[in-house]
Amino acid sequence: MNIIDQVLAGEVRATARLLRDIDDQVESVQSILKALYPHTGRAYVVGFTGSPGVGKSTLVDQLALKYRREDKTVGILAVDPTSPFSGGAILGDRIRMQRHFLDSGVFIRSLATRGHFGGLTRSTNDMINVLDAMGKDVILVETVGVGQDEVEIAHSAHTTIVVTIPGMGDEIQAIKAGIMEIGSIFVVNKADREGSRKTVREIRNLIDLGMRRREENGGWEPLIVETEAVKGRGIEELHQAIEKHKTYLFSNDKGQLDDVLRKRATNQLVETLKDEAFKTIMARLQVRGVTIETLVQKVLEKETDPSSLVQRILGEELR
Amino acid sequence: MNIIDQVLAGEVRATARLLRDIDDQVESVQSILKALYPHTGRAYVVGFTGSPGVGKSTLVDQLALKYRREDKTVGILAVDPTSPFSGGAILGDRIRMQRHFLDSGVFIRSLATRGHFGGLTRSTNDMINVLDAMGKDVILVETVGVGQDEVEIAHSAHTTIVVTIPGMGDEIQAIKAGIMEIGSIFVVNKADREGSRKTVREIRNLIDLGMRRREENGGWEPLIVETEAVKGRGIEELHQAIEKHKTYLFSNDKGQLDDVLRKRATNQLVETLKDEAFKTIMARLQVRGVTIETLVQKVLEKETDPSSLVQRILGEELR
Numbered sequence: 351m352n353i354i355d356q357v358l359a360g361e362v363r364a365t366a367r368l369l370r371d372i373d374d375q376v377e378s379v380q381s382i383l384k385a386l387y388p389h390t391g392r393a394y395v396v397g398f399t400g401s402p403g404v405g406k407s408t409l410v411d412q413l414a415l416k417y418r419r420e421d422k423t424v425g426i427l428a429v430d431p432t433s434p435f436s437g438g439a440i441l442g443d444r445i446r447m448q449r450h451f452l453d454s455g456v457f458i459r460s461l462a463t464r465g466h467f468g469g470l471t472r473s474t475n476d477m478i479n480v481l482d483a484m485g486k487d488v489i490l491v492e493t494v495g496v497g498q499d500e501v502e503i504a505h506s507a508h509t510t511i512v513v514t515i516p517g518m519g520d521e522i523q524a525i526k527a528g529i530m531e532i533g534s535i536f537v538v539n540k541a542d543r544e545g546s547r548k549t550v551r552e553i554r555n556l557i558d559l560g561m562r563r564r565e566e567n568g569g570w571e572p573l574i575v576e577t578e579a580v581k582g583r584g585i586e587e588l589h590q591a592i593e594k595h596k597t598y599l600f601s602n603d604k605g606q607l608d609d610v611l612r613k614r615a616t617n618q619l620v621e622t623l624k625d626e627a628f629k630t631i632m633a634r635l636q637v638r639g640v641t642i643e644t645l646v647q648k649v650l651e652k653e654t655d656p657s658s659l660v661q662r663i664l665g666e667e668l669r
Numbered sequence: 670m671n672i673i674d675q676v677l678a679g680e681v682r683a684t685a686r687l688l689r690d691i692d693d694q695v696e697s698v699q700s701i702l703k704a705l706y707p708h709t710g711r712a713y714v715v716g717f718t719g720s721p722g723v724g725k726s727t728l729v730d731q732l733a734l735k736y737r738r739e740d741k742t743v744g745i746l747a748v749d750p751t752s753p754f755s756g757g758a759i760l761g762d763r764i765r766m767q768r769h770f771l772d773s774g775v776f777i778r779s780l781a782t783r784g785h786f787g788g789l790t791r792s793t794n795d796m797i798n799v800l801d802a803m804g805k806d807v808i809l810v811e812t813v814g815v816g817q818d819e820v821e822i823a824h825s826a827h828t829t830i831v832v833t834i835p836g837m838g839d840e841i842q843a844i845k846a847g848i849m850e851i852g853s854i855f856v857v858n859k860a861d862r863e864g865s866r867k868t869v870r871e872i873r874n875l876i877d878l879g880m881r882r883r884e885e886n887g888g889w890e891p892l893i894v895e896t897e898a899v900k901g902r903g904i905e906e907l908h909q910a911i912e913k914h915k916t917y918l919f920s921n922d923k924g925q926l927d928d929v930l931r932k933r934a935t936n937q938l939v940e941t942l943k944d945e946a947f948k949t950i951m952a953r954l955q956v957r958g959v960t961i962e963t964l965v966q967k968v969l970e971k972e973t974d975p976s977s978l979v980q981r982i983l984g985e986e987l988r
Contacts, residue, residue: 380976387974401720517836615968615975616961620947622979627946628939630983642935649934655706656934657699660941664949669988 354385360423360485362457369459372476383476386483393425393482396592397507398492399532404513405539408579409588410490414456416589417488425481425489428460429474457486472621475506475614505613509595511588513537514553516545533572534595537588541576550574570598570606631667673704679742679804681776688778691795702795705802712744712801715911716826717811718851723832724858727898728907729809733775735908736807744800744808747779748793776805791940794825794933824932828914830907832856833872835864852891853914856907860895869893889917889925950986 356364371379396413398406407428414424459477474491481489491507512533536553538546557572573591577584599607632642645663648654654662675683690698715732717725726747733743778796793810800808810826831852855872857865876891892910896903918926951961964982967973973981 380980384974384977388971391971403720611969612965615965618975619961619964619968619978622975623950623982624943624947626976626979626983627950628943630987631942631946634987642938645938646931646934649938650930652707652710655703656937656941657945658703659938660945661699663942664945667987668949668953669986 354382357382357386357480357484358389365457365480365484366459368480369477372473372480375473379476383479386480389483390479391482393478393486393489394596395478395482395489395491395507395509397510398490398513399510400513400537404515405579406492406513409513409537409539409577409585410492412579412582412585413588414490416585418456422487423485424456425484425486426456426458427474427477427481427489427491428458429470429491429493457481457484471506471617472625475618475621478506505610505617508599508607508610509534509592511535511537511592513539514549515540516543516549534570535588535591536572536574537584538574538576539579541584542578546576550576570595631663634667635663673701676701676705676799676803677708684776684799684803685778687799688796691792691799694792698795702798705799708802709798710801712797712805712808713915714797714801714808714810714826714828716829717809717832718829719832719856723834724898725811725832728832728856728858728896728904729811731898731901731904732907733809735904737775741806742804743775744803744805745775745777746793746796746800746808746810747777748789748810748812776800776803790825790936791944794937794940797825824929824936827918827926827929828853828911830854830856830911832858833868834859835862835868853889854907854910855891855893856903857893857895858898860903861897865895869895889914950982953986954982 351359353364353368357368368379368382372383398410400406410426410428414426417424474493478489478491510532512535514536516538536557538549538553540546553574557574573594575584575588575591577588579585599610635641635645645659648659649656670678672683672687676687687698687701691702717729719725729745729747733745736743793812797808797810829851831854833855835857855876857868857872859865872893876893892913894903894907894910896907898904918929954960954964964978967978968975
């Protein structure tokens with residue numbers, strides 16, 4: 351059985367190898383991804399974003415257990431771009447694997463963006479597609495941080511959950527409204543801590559502010575859920591909130607689902623085009639003995655500036 | 670006087686216009702940036718990163734005042750990729766401007782990544798270069814979040830400061846060691862809060878762990894500073910820590926400064942190449958009536974997959 355059939359059959363070992371190859375940006379994965387592509391589109395993707403330390407992993411793990419109790423298979427992708435140097439993601443995988451050790455219905459994999467030149471969004475999308483083709487019913491994608499990459503990864507999800515904790519709230523000013531707009535659901539985790547109600551109120555106010563753009567958002571009013579993930583409290587409510595959003599996506603006539611899929615495809619296409627154009631051009635230059643280091647040297651010596659240099663390269667390489 | 674001379678003369682209005690054009694990705698800025706490029710390389714760049722709500726802006730403002738008392742001119746760039754939809758950065762600028770209203774030695778500008786298809790790192794680098802050419806002695810760059818983009822922006826700084834607050838610490842596990850490695854200095858802000866000493870200890874432990882890779886890092890042992898930025902407490906110490914790191918960069922014989930400049934140039938070159946290749950290719954397709962929307966439609970209808978489509982486009986467009 352070749353790797354494509356193995357992944358489609360849901361084989362863990364073959365899938366793990368393929369995901370590792372995607373992470374390592376191995377060239378040969380492209381033809382495999384191509385063959386898997388027609389088998390994608392079945393899984394429901396839930397994205398989690400929020401600052402480090404708000405308890406995303408615990409929340410994701412609890413939700414995974416909940417889905418397992420419903421006999422749904424679960425894929426977990428933990429995107430940790432804060433570990434570009436440490437390879438810490440592997441350690442993290444091991445620790446988390448233990449929690450789901452005896453359950454073959456859960457597949458966990460971390461993505462640590464080992465690639466030097468970006469490609470995070472693209473790798474994440476590729477991995478989502480693999481877990482989808484592998485037959486997972488639900489894919490939980492966890493991203494650290496709230497940067498541009500995380501916003502882009504959010505576009506890959508059907509439902510996006512923004513996680514926060516009490517005490518972060520009083521600094522979330524109106525100016526931070528941007529991140530508010532990517533959330534389908536807001537979770538205040540560690541809700542046993544002082545100030546949880548206040549944080550909920552603040553998020554509510556920000557949502558109300560944002561709802562002035564209600565039409566743009568297609569009318570979905572984000573839900574707020576308080577959780578205490580370590581104790582499993584609020585997981586039932588979170589699960590219900592996700593189901594509500596899912597029902598909304600699939601039932602309304604404004605093409606919300608279509609919009610989600612379109613954003614994801616656009617995202618993936620743009621990232622792939624950028625990455626591949628860069629790689630292909632650098633490979634061609636390399637043949638002529640020009641490396642990224644040679645080019646950088648020219649810029650450092652102020653022989654040229656980055657933009658002019660790039661214009662010259664594109665002038666030579668493009669038809 | 671043309672815009673280039675105006676920027677070089679430090680004119681605020683012309684510079685503000687240029688920065689806005691960079692943010693809007695106006696095509697004509699390229700030739701201006703090219704002309705300014707030889708005038709860059711004088712400013713000292715300090716980057717600040719950390720989760721929303723840790724008080725980065727207050728810290729940056731206090732430090733700006735400190736530099737102003739030394740008669741150094743200051744440029745502040747606030748990169749807020751969490752506001753891709755809201756244009757909230759402009760509001761933020763206004764609020765902050767007021768604090769430095771009467772001081773022409775401080776120039777503040779926010780960057781909200783209005784561009785749809787990334788380019789954050791590139792725009793930030795371009796803006797740093799403009800403030801540099803404008804004659805600012807110190808440039809303080811503030812980024813929200815800890816994602817991949819923020820790590821890349823950190824590469825643009827001489828000194829990178831990671832800001833945290835007490836109470837976030839107990840969740841900063843060894844697994845998060847990655848972000849630790851980008852920090853030249855760690856600030857525990859709001860140090861009046863309970864648990865500040867504990868957070869300092871935890872960071873110290875993480876640094877010790879990381880120092881096993883001391884050789885890679887060129888021997889700099891990150892400093893930790895406790896601050897209470899709203900009251901101006903600890904700003905003197907932070908300033909001294911930055912000076913120490915600067916002295917280290919400029920004095921040691923391991924080429925640390927060279928390494929910083931090389932990383933920045935590599936970063937800028939890679940981002941520019943990706944962005945321009947994408948833009949140029951899309952412009953060529955557009956002439957033939959092909960837009961990003963047409964391409965996305967093909968993918969959505971599963972007529973092809975993103976990778977195959979990109980391969981075909983590159984095959985046609987590259988020489």
